[in-house]
Amino acid sequence: MNIRFLSNNYAVVQQITPADIDDLREQGFAALVCTRPDGEEAGQPAFAAIGAQARAAGMEAFWLPVTPGRITDADRAAFAVLYANAPKPVLGFCRTGLRAETLWNDTRDRRDAAAAQQARPGD
Known part of the structure; x- marks a missing residue:
């Protein structure tokens, strides 16, 4: 298994x-995020x-299936919301790890905003 850390709290x-x-x-790892739809290929384990x-x-598991190339x-x-609320560290996975990595890279601003909002409850 080739786990790649993209931050201290997120790997793919x-x-x-x-x-x-x-x-x-x-x-x-405290949480898993599957970004792969069930049935994408034969033999794929169901989420x-x-x-x-x-x-x-004792882990949390989240399913956020996305279509390859159509996030x-x-x-x-x-x-972004899922990650902000998930226990850390989080492991994202899909067929190759690319969708899980793309979501991470595409949501930096949203994750930062969600973290800031959590730091200011009541705003």
Whole structure:
């Protein structure tokens, strides 16, 4: 598994399986974000199985399926909010890790704004 850290609290990796969850938890990840739709290719594990295994291991798991090459503004907004509220560190994954990385890169300003808003509750 080739995990690439894009920040102290966010990393990306290619498709994972339920069997990978315990190892990821041992590496310290607190949350997973799957950016891949179910059924994209034969043999791909369903997110429900990955999410169930993650929750059993004490992790949070989020599903934000995006279409390759067609990430929308709504996808970006959802990712920024999801990341701001997720326990850290977060591991994003998809077929190759590219969609998870693209969402990270495309949402820097939104993540910064969400973090600032959390620091000022009541605004």
